[in-house]
Amino acid sequence: MKQFNTSSNRHFVAAFAGAIAVFTIGCQTTPLNSPQNTAVNSNFNSNTSNAANTSSNTVSVEAGNFPVTMPVVDAMFADESFRDAAKAAAQLNDEEADKIRDAARNAVLQMSGDPNDDDNRSTSASAEHAQREIEKIVGAQKASKFIDFVRSRWAGEGGASLAAPPNSVPTDSRIVVNSPAYRMDVFKDGQLVKTYKVGIGYPEFPLPIGLRQAKEIIFNPTWTPPDEPWVKGKVQPGKTVEAGSKLNPLGPIKIPIGLPSLVHGGKDPSRLGTFASHGCVGLTNSMIQDFALELSSMGGAQLTSADVKNFEKEKTETKNIKLNSPVPIELRYETIVVTDGKVTIYRDVYERGTNTEENLRKVLSTFGVQFDQLSENEQRSLKDALTRMAVDARGNIVTDDGNNNSANMKAKKVTRNVKGAKDVVVEIAALRGKGYPDPVALMQK
Numbered sequence: 247m248k249q250f251n252t253s254s255n256r257h258f259v260a261a262f263a264g265a266i267a268v269f270t271i272g273c274q275t276t277p278l279n280s281p282q283n284t285a286v287n288s289n290f291n292s293n294t295s296n297a298a299n300t301s302s303n304t305v306s307v308e309a310g311n312f313p314v315t316m317p318v319v320d321a322m323f324a325d326e327s328f329r330d331a332a333k334a335a336a337q338l339n340d341e342e343a344d345k346i347r348d349a350a351r352n353a354v355l356q357m358s359g360d361p362n363d364d365d366n367r368s369t370s371a372s373a374e375h376a377q378r379e380i381e382k383i384v385g386a387q388k389a390s391k392f393i394d395f396v397r398s399r400w401a402g403e404g405g406a407s408l409a410a411p412p413n414s415v416p417t418d419s420r421i422v423v424n425s426p427a428y429r430m431d432v433f434k435d436g437q438l439v440k441t442y443k444v445g446i447g448y449p450e451f452p453l454p455i456g457l458r459q460a461k462e463i464i465f466n467p468t469w470t471p472p473d474e475p476w477v478k479g480k481v482q483p484g485k486t487v488e489a490g491s492k493l494n495p496l497g498p499i500k501i502p503i504g505l506p507s508l509v510h511g512g513k514d515p516s517r518l519g520t521f522a523s524h525g526c527v528g529l530t531n532s533m534i535q536d537f538a539l540e541l542s543s544m545g546g547a548q549l550t551s552a553d554v555k556n557f558e559k560e561k562t563e564t565k566n567i568k569l570n571s572p573v574p575i576e577l578r579y580e581t582i583v584v585t586d587g588k589v590t591i592y593r594d595v596y597e598r599g600t601n602t603e604e605n606l607r608k609v610l611s612t613f614g615v616q617f618d619q620l621s622e623n624e625q626r627s628l629k630d631a632l633t634r635m636a637v638d639a640r641g642n643i644v645t646d647d648g649n650n651n652s653a654n655m656k657a658k659k660v661t662r663n664v665k666g667a668k669d670v671v672v673e674i675a676a677l678r679g680k681g682y683p684d685p686v687a688l689m690q691k
Contacts (some may be wrong), residue, residue, distance in 0.1 A: 252576065261676065262409075286689065289416055289420075290414035290415065292437065296600050305535055307557065312454070312455065313370065313372070313373035314373055314377075315372035315451070315452075316379065316399050317450045317451050317524070318396065318451065319347075320353070320354045320370060320398055321451075321525065321621070323347045324349060331395070335394075336391035337394035339601050342388070345386070346382075349383065355637055356445055357647040363455065368412060368639070369449040369450070369597050369616060369638070372407070375548055377389065379506060380392060380470045380688070393640070409458070412582070412583075413583050413609065413612065413681055413682040414544065414579060415433075415436065415552060416433045418435070418574070419573070419574075420433050420574035421433070421460070421541070421574065423529065424580050425446045425577070427669075428518065428519045428581065429685070430444045431686075432537075441688045441689070442537060442689050443519055443530060443688065445518050445519070445521075445529075446522065446527065446595075447521065448523070449521065449639055452505070452527055453527065455579050456576075458502070459573065459574060460501050460503050460569065460572075460573045461502070461572050462501070462502065462567060463541060463566075463569070464564065465498065465499055465564065465565040465567065466557060466560065466561055466562070466564045467494075467564060471611075476533045488561060489561045494616060497510055497512025497530075498512075498535065498558055499534045501538070501541065503670065504575075504584035507526050508527070509526065509534070509537065510526060510529070510534060511535070512529050513528040515690070520689070521639065522666070533690075535558070538554060541622070542568070544569075545570060547570060580600075581598075581601050581635065583682055584609060584612075584613055584682065585681045585682050585684050586677070588681075589631075591669060591671075591672070592669045593635045593666075594636055598644075600635040601632045603617070603629065610674075617673070619676075620676070624674055635669065637666075639663075639664045639665065640663040653655035
């Protein structure tokens with residue numbers, strides 16, 4: 247029996263609301279205490295007979311060093327419970343908390359929404375800027391505590407590094423998103439059944455990492471801008487922006503996957519494979535409708551293509567489809583990926599310093615291949631690929647500690663496109679038949 251909850255005037259307050267007002271695109275947070283931030287069990291298969299399952303062979307991006315930017319802080323303050331929790335965690339008084347909130351909001355408002363703008367903004371530069379600004383307000387010690395608290399909330403309960411070898415293939419049913427690859431995979435009972443090309447969060451709004459859950463699919467989401475000074479442009483405070491409107495950033499469907507992210511539609515095909523959202527996974531309208539059917543099937547909801555078409559016709563009614571069982575959503579950040587005789591090295595778009603020879607060796611070792619045993623040509627090609635892809639979205643070199651060598655914090659513009667090649671593929675004979683699966687039934691528009 248269908249579990250449809252209907253409301254004619256459901257709306258949300260976007261966590262990146264300030265940015266949405268500027269860019270007319272964006273995402274919504276799930277409340278900090280939402281059960282959708284609950285971690286899920288890890289079920290993986292290394293897809294090799296010689297996988298090293300020890301922590302020394304795990305390549306991951308720890309939640310403990312994930313970047314916190316002022317836009318991320320602004321997103322957190324959109325949740326009413328965050329302020330008091332942050333005050334307690336960082337021992338802030340009311341004035342200090344308010345000053346941090348205002349500084350974060352001002353940082354968002356200063357950002358340019360012109361998609362043709364070019365700049366040297368980067369994730370690491372934005373994180374360094376946030377550190378400096380917060381330290382000016384509360385001092386280094388409280389700033390460190392505050393940022394650690396934001397980072398823990400940003401990552402969610404499933405934000406710790408995954409206890410599995412790199413490029414692990416799930417043995418259960420789940421969704422896997424790898425940000426540097428701009429790729430989302432649907433696994434059912436350990437088999438990859440569909441792949442989507444996606445847009446990811448801008449460098450200032452990096453897509454989190456860790457294990458999340460999808461518990462509902464929301465059709466025809468609307469947006470009601472709040473009555474605040476930053477609301478400007480073609481939208482008006484208190485006036486609902488309907489689903490289907492060009493001013494609605496979410497498209498026909500949004501799927502909450504835990505603070506601060508969604509999987510949602512509304513994207514032009516040109517935004518796939520690049521930066522396209524404020525900490526969310528972006529799809530075109532046709533893709534999100536297709537994905538909703540896949541997700542509902544995995545979650546045990548009785549949703550059909552006819553239902554989706556009917557929802558699309560009834561744009562004024564928001565419908566919430568509850569899944570009978572949560573679907574795991576795994577957010578990865580893997581820039582070195584093995585697939586059947588190939589090593590693909592992706593650009594280090596969020597400047598996490600992952601494209602190093604050390605990490606490469608760990609990935610190869612997971613599949614029973616030692617770097618030193620490769621041919622000279624293979625070794626040279628891999629090292630060259632690492633060097634070429636150890637750069638940020640603007641083409642600036644990223645060091646192994648994740649720092650950007652030419653961050654220009656005077657620019658107040660969002661980086662939207664990726665300069666140059668997004669990946670380099672190197673063929674390695676010893677890896678034939680090993681690794682993560684190639685895309686299946688790829689959908690990219």
